[in-house]
Amino acid sequence: MCRIQLENEQKIAFVKKTFSHLLCEKLNLIPISSPLMVLDGLGINDDLNGIERPVRFPIKSMNDKQAVIVHSLAKWKRIRLKEYEIKQEEGILTNMSALRPDEDYSPIHSIFVDQWDWEIRMNKTNRTISxxxxxxxxIYESILETEKIISEKYTEIKPILPQQITFIHTEELLQLFPNQTAKEREHLITEKHGAVFLIGIGAKLSSGQLHDGRAADYDDWSTETELGKGLNGDLLVWNPVLKQSFELSSMGIRVDKMALHRQLIEREQEDKLSLSYHQMIMNDEIPLSVGGGIGQSRLCMFLLRKQHIGEVQVSLWDDKIVKEQLDKKIIML
Known part of the structure; x- marks a missing residue:
């Protein structure tokens, strides 16, 4: 068993090295360091859907100021673009490690989150769907090329991704499958096309419902475009091992001050405008940008055709889950 785990670790390392190299080349990214924690009360940590509790602790050497373990670096990266004087159409890439203790366990969810977080400085004219x-x-080209390289090195893994990714708006998807839930719609469209980028996550659809939750203060999901509301979305692929759609990445053009104000009003979170991060946006003190996260364990899980995220990352699992996976002959790290 130990030898199998070691070989698996080598494959994981190869996937991560290959993909991150390709991503930096295609998006013109510079690798940088990232924080595990940020100070609380500045508005920098990702609030996710607004109900998830971050890990919080006092710092003795800072008079017990509260810090939080990051949920993601969605907002922190934008500040870094300014601090590092990143040029237009140049970006940063960092290996993010986060804790989300309120996450529900599943074959694709763990309380430990690792992803490539990237952010590119852009100008106002690029705030478009195109x-x-x-x-x-x-990004999809980087995934495709990584799959090809993996299949050449490990011949038991055969390429399955389509050469083209399909773009569809959440409203269009709702009209196609009006009687299904949001997740069921994702499964149906991704099984049909193999790889889909679903545009417009966070705004209300014609049904009055959200396709999925998205925080109000990083992605722009409320700007009207030729397709409908939203300058953001999720990259999904069809996972034949799990027989379901499989999210690899969430990304979007970030809010400008108009979108931030509009979205905070819609979510009844206008009080956040007084926070340090939000003030920087309202005062035009940080650059406009596009960015997102790409799940490292998710990508490894997909490309290595694994059944459980515990096969590609070390996390905490209760005894029942560990036993269930062992009964299925699934070896967790």
Whole structure:
């Protein structure tokens, strides 16, 4: 068993090295360091859906100021673009490690989250769907090329991804499958096309419902476009091992001050405008940007055709889950 785990670790390392190299080349990214924690009360940590509790602790050497373990670096990266004087159409890439203790366990969910967090400085004229799609295509090309390289090195793994990714708006998807839930719609469209970028996550659809939750203060999900509301989305692929749609990445053009104000009003969170991060946006003190996260364990799980995320990352699992996986002959790290 130990030898199998070691070989698996080598494959995981190869996937991560290959993909991150390709991603940096295609998106013009510079690798940088990232924090595990940030100070609380500045508005920098990702609030996710607004109900998840971050890990919080006092710092003795800072008079017990509260810090939180990051949920993601969605907002922190934008500040870094300014601090590092990143140029237009240049970006940063960092290996993010986060804790989400309120996450529900499943074969694709763990309380430990690892992802490539990237952010590119852009100008105002690029706040368009076409620019968003350009970056999606580059990311998908990186995934495709990684799959090809993996299949050449490990011949038991056969390429399955389509050469083209399909773009569809959440409203269009609702009209196609009006009687299904949001997740069921994702499964149906992704099984049909193999790889899909689903545009417009966070705004209300014609049904009055959200396709999925998205925080109000990083992605722009409320701007009207030629397709409908939203300058953001999720990259999904069909996972034949799990027989379901499988999210690899969430990304979007970030809010400008108009979108931030509009979205905070819609979510009844206007009090956040007084926070340090939000003030920087309202005062035009940080750059406009596009960015997102790409799940490292998710990508490894997909490309190595694994059944459980515990096969590609070390996390905490209760005894029942460990036993269930062992009964299925699934070896967790």
């Amino acid at each position: 620019y968003l799609k350009e970056n999606v295509l580059k």
